[in-house]
Amino acid sequence: MGRQSLKKSHEKIQELSWDPQYATPADKYTTDYTFEKAPKKDPLKQVLRSYFPMEEEKDDRVYGAMDGAIRGNMFRQVQERWMEWQKLFLSIIPFPEISAARAMPLAIGAVPNPEIHNGLAVQMIDEVRHSTIQMNLKRLYMNHYIDPAGFDLTEKGFSNCYAGTIGRQFGEAFITGDALTAANIYLTIVAETAFTNTLFVAMPSEAAANGDYLLPTVFHSVQSDESRHISNGYSILLMALANEDNRQLLERDLRYAWWNNHAVVDAAIGTFIEYGTKDRRKDRPSYAEMWRRWIYDDYYRSYLAPLEKYGLVIPHDLVEEAWNRIWNKGYVHEVAQFFATGWPANYWRIDGMTDEDFEWFEHKYPGWYDKYGKWWENYNRLRHPNGHGPIAFEDVDYQYPHRCWSCMVPCLIREDTVMDEVDGQVRTYCSETCHWTDAVAFRPTYQGRETPSMGRLTGKREWETLYHNEDLADIMTDLGYVRDDGKTLVPQPHLDLDDPKKLWTLDDVRGYPFPSPNVLLNEMSPDEREAHMEEYRRGGPGGRPAKETADA
Amino acid sequence: MAEDTKEDTQQQQKQGERSVPRPQFTDAEAGALTFPSSESRSFNYFEPAKMRATTYEDVTVDVQPDPSRHLTQGWIYGFAKGPGGYPAEWTELKSSDWHVFLDPNEEWERTIYRNNANVVRQIQYNLDNAKSEKAFDRWNGAWVTFVERHVGAWMHIEHGLGMHAFVRAQRDAPTNMINNAISVNGMHKLRFAQDLVLYNLELDDQIEEFDGKAHQEIWDSGSEWQPVREVVENITAIPDWAKVVFVANVIFEPLVGELFRSGLVMQLAAPHGDFVTPTIMGAGEADYDRDLKYTRELYSMLTGDETHADHNKATLNEWLGEWTPRVLDAARQLQPLWSQSEAKTVRFEDSLEQARARFAGILDDLGLETPQEVK
Numbered sequence: 001m002g003r004q005s006l007k008k009s010h011e012k013i014q015e016l017s018w019d020p021q022y023a024t025p026a027d028k029y030t031t032d033y034t035f036e037k038a039p040k041k042d043p044l045k046q047v048l049r050s051y052f053p054m055e056e057e058k059d060d061r062v063y064g065a066m067d068g069a070i071r072g073n074m075f076r077q078v079q080e081r082w083m084e085w086q087k088l089f090l091s092i093i094p095f096p097e098i099s100a101a102r103a104m105p106l107a108i109g110a111v112p113n114p115e116i117h118n119g120l121a122v123q124m125i126d127e128v129r130h131s132t133i134q135m136n137l138k139r140l141y142m143n144h145y146i147d148p149a150g151f152d153l154t155e156k157g158f159s160n161c162y163a164g165t166i167g168r169q170f171g172e173a174f175i176t177g178d179a180l181t182a183a184n185i186y187l188t189i190v191a192e193t194a195f196t197n198t199l200f201v202a203m204p205s206e207a208a209a210n211g212d213y214l215l216p217t218v219f220h221s222v223q224s225d226e227s228r229h230i231s232n233g234y235s236i237l238l239m240a241l242a243n244e245d246n247r248q249l250l251e252r253d254l255r256y257a258w259w260n261n262h263a264v265v266d267a268a269i270g271t272f273i274e275y276g277t278k279d280r281r282k283d284r285p286s287y288a289e290m291w292r293r294w295i296y297d298d299y300y301r302s303y304l305a306p307l308e309k310y311g312l313v314i315p316h317d318l319v320e321e322a323w324n325r326i327w328n329k330g331y332v333h334e335v336a337q338f339f340a341t342g343w344p345a346n347y348w349r350i351d352g353m354t355d356e357d358f359e360w361f362e363h364k365y366p367g368w369y370d371k372y373g374k375w376w377e378n379y380n381r382l383r384h385p386n387g388h389g390p391i392a393f394e395d396v397d398y399q400y401p402h403r404c405w406s407c408m409v410p411c412l413i414r415e416d417t418v419m420d421e422v423d424g425q426v427r428t429y430c431s432e433t434c435h436w437t438d439a440v441a442f443r444p445t446y447q448g449r450e451t452p453s454m455g456r457l458t459g460k461r462e463w464e465t466l467y468h469n470e471d472l473a474d475i476m477t478d479l480g481y482v483r484d485d486g487k488t489l490v491p492q493p494h495l496d497l498d499d500p501k502k503l504w505t506l507d508d509v510r511g512y513p514f515p516s517p518n519v520l521l522n523e524m525s526p527d528e529r530e531a532h533m534e535e536y537r538r539g540g541p542g543g544r545p546a547k548e549t550a551d552a
Numbered sequence: 553m554a555e556d557t558k559e560d561t562q563q564q565q566k567q568g569e570r571s572v573p574r575p576q577f578t579d580a581e582a583g584a585l586t587f588p589s590s591e592s593r594s595f596n597y598f599e600p601a602k603m604r605a606t607t608y609e610d611v612t613v614d615v616q617p618d619p620s621r622h623l624t625q626g627w628i629y630g631f632a633k634g635p636g637g638y639p640a641e642w643t644e645l646k647s648s649d650w651h652v653f654l655d656p657n658e659e660w661e662r663t664i665y666r667n668n669a670n671v672v673r674q675i676q677y678n679l680d681n682a683k684s685e686k687a688f689d690r691w692n693g694a695w696v697t698f699v700e701r702h703v704g705a706w707m708h709i710e711h712g713l714g715m716h717a718f719v720r721a722q723r724d725a726p727t728n729m730i731n732n733a734i735s736v737n738g739m740h741k742l743r744f745a746q747d748l749v750l751y752n753l754e755l756d757d758q759i760e761e762f763d764g765k766a767h768q769e770i771w772d773s774g775s776e777w778q779p780v781r782e783v784v785e786n787i788t789a790i791p792d793w794a795k796v797v798f799v800a801n802v803i804f805e806p807l808v809g810e811l812f813r814s815g816l817v818m819q820l821a822a823p824h825g826d827f828v829t830p831t832i833m834g835a836g837e838a839d840y841d842r843d844l845k846y847t848r849e850l851y852s853m854l855t856g857d858e859t860h861a862d863h864n865k866a867t868l869n870e871w872l873g874e875w876t877p878r879v880l881d882a883a884r885q886l887q888p889l890w891s892q893s894e895a896k897t898v899r900f901e902d903s904l905e906q907a908r909a910r911f912a913g914i915l916d917d918l919g920l921e922t923p924q925e926v927k
Contacts, residue, residue: 015768016711016745022782023789025716029723030632048743049672049750058670059662075581083580094615098728101735105720118742121719125664125739128732132660135611146580149589155614156597159622168628169616175723176629176636209573279573338730346675444632452632459626466624480597483588490589497587548566 010045029106030178030453037112039300040235042119044228045315051122055129056552058221062133065217066140075144077211080351080495083141085276086215087150089268090138091158092167093199094131098169100229101127103187106179111236119232127226137218143448147497149483149490150347157347160479162463163339164267166408170264173257177455180247182238185253186235192259192302195265196226197294199445202287204270209279241310245494248447251313256441259433262322263407265427266291275353277361280360288326288365289330294466296323318433325413330541333365333372334412337543340379341398344390344472344509347481352380371541373437383494383500385508390472392495393512398543402517402536403462406434415538419521419533426522426529464516475508482506564693583825597622601654608658613651615729621651638726643794644867646860650726653853655733656845665734667842668743671835676752679754688758690825691912694894696762699755699829701888703817704767705777707748709784709809710836714741716788717796733846734797751832776889779882780808786878794854798868799875801847802918805840806911806927807879808886813837815903816889823895826868848917855919869921883907 104124108117142151150157158164165360200223204216240246270287285293300319300501308314325331340350353361353376377453378396388394401410402417405427411417418435419428429435442457444450459464467475476482481490487505521529538546564737569780582593598613605613616638617623627637640650657663667791682688691699718738771777787804790796814837818830854864883904890900906924915922 009750009753012764013746013749015765016707016749017715018708018712018771020785020788021772023785025720025788026791028791047750048668048739048746049676052672052743059665062663064753073581074575076579077575078580079576079578080580095617098615098731102723105723108715108719117715121715121738121742124719124722124735128664128735129661131615132554134755135615136607136661139595139607139610142595144582146582146584147587147590148582148593152589152592152594152596154595154597155617156622159614159617160624165625165628172627172629172636176627176631211575211578278576281571281573283571284573316761324804369807387837439682454632455636456630456632457628458630458636459628461625462626463625484592485588488588497590503588 004112005285006045006047006050009047009049010042010414011048011097013118014115017117025109027109029109031110032451033110033178033180033182033240033249033389034243035110035239037110038239038242040113040116040239042115042231042235044119045165045229046119046122046228048122055126056124057131058224059129062217066137066214070140070144071212072516073208074211074213075146078145079210079212079278080146080349081278082207082210082212082276083145084147084150084349084351084495085272086138086141086212087154087157088163088167088346089203089272090134090141091154091347092164092165092170092268094134094138095158095168096171096174097125097127097130097134099174100187100192101125101131103174103183105185106175107232107236110179110183111239111395113235113239116232116235116239119228119235123225123229123232126229130225133218133222139215148347150349153480153490154482161345161347162342162408163346165459166264166459169408170258173260178253178451178453180236181253181257181454184233184236184240185250186257188229189237189296190254190257190261191265192226193230193233194295194299195261195269196223198265198269198273198287198290200226202290202294203273206273206277206279209284210277217516237307237312238310241307241312244311247311247313248449249451251315252441252446254313255315255318256437259318259322259431260407260437262318262325263404263409263430263434266322266326266331267335267409270326271336274332274361275336275340275350280356282360282363286364287332291326292323321431321433327549329413330365330371331367331413333361333368334541334543335409337372337375337398338410338412340376340400340493341392341400341543343491343493344392344476344489344504345481345514346480347479348490349492349495351495352376352383352493355387375542379493383492384496385504389512390504390509393472397545399536399539399545400517400520401543402428403464404428404430404434405461406430406437406457408461408463412540412543415537417533417537419529426518428518428521428533460519462516464514465519467514468516468519469513471510472514473506474508475514476509486513560731561703567766580642598651606658608660608663609654611660612655612728612732614728616650616731618726622713638724638731640726642724642726643792645794645854645864646857647854648857648859650730653729653850655729656849657733657736657842659732659736664739668739671743671838672747675751675832675835678828678831679751683754687826687828688755691759692824692894693761694892695820695824695826696755696759697766697838698820698889698892699826700752700763700766700802701770701774702776702812703748703833704752704894705771705774706812706817707745707767708771709780710741710748712746712784712788713800713804714745717790717800719798720788721793730850733850737797737801737843737846740843744836747832747835750927751829766862775836776886779885783808783879783882795871797847798871799850799879801840801843802851802914803872803875803879803911805844806914808883809840810837810910811883811903811907812886815898815906816886819898819903820893820895824893829920844914846921848914851918865920868918872915872920872923877925878926 142148200219204219207215273287411430630636675792722735887900
């Protein structure tokens with residue numbers, strides 16, 4: 001379809017909508033935002049006559065590449081260290097994609113603009129595409145990669161593992177609560193516009209460096225749809241800004257959405273890129289460098305900051321603090337260390353770091369070895385079963401962390417940890433902003449204003465609570481993370497598949513009760529709790545217990 | 553670092569070569585080693601309907617989690633006044649296991665785009681052919697008026713149901729399989745609406761007396777269309793997702809949709825020398841055939857449920873009692889359209905009888921009572 005023809009066609013399809021005369025669509029998903037009708041345009045002029053053949057062509061290219069990868073024995077070159085992390089990533093990501101499809105009615109119902117409705121409906125089916133194309137990629141990995149365990153249980157693992165639950169925010173947050181908060185600010189303005197850059201551009205680049213060119217093929221095809229989604233979101237944001245009453249809510253939602261996306265996405269993707277790669281060229285950008293380029297410069301400075309002149313209150317402080325956490329507080333390294341600590345509760349294998357990795361980390365993040373080097377040496381020392389327990393149960397100068405009630409990533413930057421009694425329960429938070437999210441933002445009033453549409457944080461948010469003090473072997477059996485011989489664990493703290501003696505079994509992890517930090521915290525007296533938390537905050541980096549305790 | 557690698561690096565630097573990752577032979581392909589689960593190459597968290605899971609099942613089942621299956625920590629976000637996620641209580645109908653439903657069309661990414669791309673391509677070929685054959689020159693004035701007004705009015709229905717009934721309902725059902733089927737249904741409607749409106753644009757270009765804007769007035773105030781419009785708007789106002797799909801696909805489509813598309817337009821076009829409009833209407837009929845397949849599967853599952861069959865049948869019969877008279881009345885109000893044609897090839901009563909028989913057949917398949925009004 002030519003450009004002129006597309007313009008004319010797009011103008012014509014606007015004639016399809018109408019104002020109801022007899023009944024209005026069910027108002028099921030409410031918002032506290034106020035919208036006036038406004039002639040906001042869809043600058044990308046989405047028309048289904050050209051859309052369907054375009055996407056079909058994109059699919060043909062993706063599936064052609066998949067055939068080529070199999071014929072060309074791509075898996076003889078993929079790095080297992082990388083592929084193992086895909087067991088986690090690809091278990092999570094199809095759900096946010098399909099959730100984005102389910103989020104579209106929330107935005108359609110809230111925004112009175114048929115031209116934007118059209119773009120949102122196209123986005124809906126895009127997201128169905130993304131979900132199934134990613135599931136199919138994972139199916140291919142399961143069929144052709146050396147170790148299918150973990151891929152084979154993928155959606156179950158997503159549903160019952162602590163890591164899947166952290167990722168599930170990046171999905172449930174799109175479809176629940178205030179329609180605009182969920183489907184516009186969280187999903188489109190922050191998740192899609194900012195963080196798909198690291199998800200769908202930076203990460204595929206790293207995949208290619210690790211011998212996997214299918215992840216880039218699939219995810220760049222996905223990313224090529226995102227510009228339309230970003231455009232949808234931007235139009236809605238401008239409509240929201242047109243009403244002064246919305247600005248207080250916009251400020252709240254940008255703070256919440258920015259911080260939660262940072263906490264969740266940087267934890268996961270940062271770990272995959274920094275600890276899942278074998279590419280240790282010194283001039284290869286680190287995650288922090290990528291973040292600075294894709295998020296700080298391209299999103300924050302080029303997209304978000306210019307909106308200030310339209311009255312949007314930008315969370316400058318939180319953008320800077322996110323960078324501070326990544327660059328100065330070791331956020332990604334702390335998370336990777338936690339994932340590796342928790343290996344026996346995962347459904348993928350985690351490779352240890354080698355001298356070459358140490359050298360690279362020290363080059364990219366000066367001071368890294370002093371904080372994390374010894375622990376990773378212990379990880380390697382304890383990687384094969386030999387009468388000792390998993391590293392989490394051995395004395396390696398690491399205190400198992402409390403979990404953040406809001407973002408559900410553990411409180412790894414110990415000095416930032418906040419403790420408070422909220423809704424009758426003592427909870428811990430990784431940061432002031434996560435505390436604010438639970439105690440202030442997700443409430444029916446905000447700064448004295450009624451916010452009856454705002455959602456709530458629900459569920460059994462601390463995973464460890466589900467298994468408080470149960471034996472690790474029983475937990476793994478219950479989770480189903482056991483291989484088909486009925487005893488060998490799916491996760492392993494190494495990549496050695498050549499010798500059965502190197503593989504951990506249920507017997508090797510029996511006799512280790514797994515307590516819930518939150519249950520224990522609530523069982524303490526108020527004085528004990530304060531003392532415990534004061535000591536906890538003095539711990540770290542690298543999960544070290546506070547000095548005095550360690551010396552005691 | 554090995555000496556030769558160092559030399560390589562120095563050599564590259566001298567030549568100013570780019571720094572690029574180096575492929576390594578890892579032998580990480582399936583079958584390279586034998587160990588526990590080394591042959592575990594199928595998703596093991598659901599039971600496929602047959603011996604082997606289809607691609608559709610693999611890419612669809614359990615992508616939307618469910619606390620009644622594997623989801624242990626529950627939904628982590630809630631609405632202000634109710635649970636989040638996909639509560640089964642969002643419809644009055646009940647199922648012993650919603651996850652039993654599988655879309656017989658097995659819609660996933662590739663089928664969605666292949667099917668719809670084929671439809672829009674075929675329509676474009678037909679239009680190109682009609683233009684080169686100067687087919688529109690053979691249309692008489694009455695038929696031009698009929699198409700601009702009534703075929704034009706129909707596109708609003710497709711758009712309204714697509715955008716505000718199906719796209720909305722796909723948020724709510726308890727499984728990914730149901731929601732995906734509904735979302736594809738929504739795209740069929742929206743695509744067909746655009747097929748019609750772009751056809752309208754083409755006719756506006758090709759036929760001098762064709763009024764490309766006439767559809768708006770007839771949709772806003774044409775007396776024949778107001779009862780249908782009222783029904784459509786009220787369908788979009790139903791909050792229960794399963795009721796929306798049932799009323800739209802089981803009641804409205806056979807009694808009004810097919811009545812108009814097949815029972816009227818496709819019957820009248822040929823005698824008026826129009827071989828183009830039926831091919832476009834045919835695309836809409838093919839969409840409905842496809843959408844009816846999943847609809848039959850879904851509601852058959854519910855009326856045959858081992859525990860809730862009686863409850864579901866009673867509820868569906870109640871919905872039939874509530875909606876059949878309204879929809880049938882709207883259908884009857886379209887009767888004057890049958891008189892507007894110069895070619896009396898089909899009588900309204902004959903078309904309606906066919907629609908009633910089709911409707912009764914669908915209900916019979918679902919084990920539901922045919923309402924008195926259509927017997």
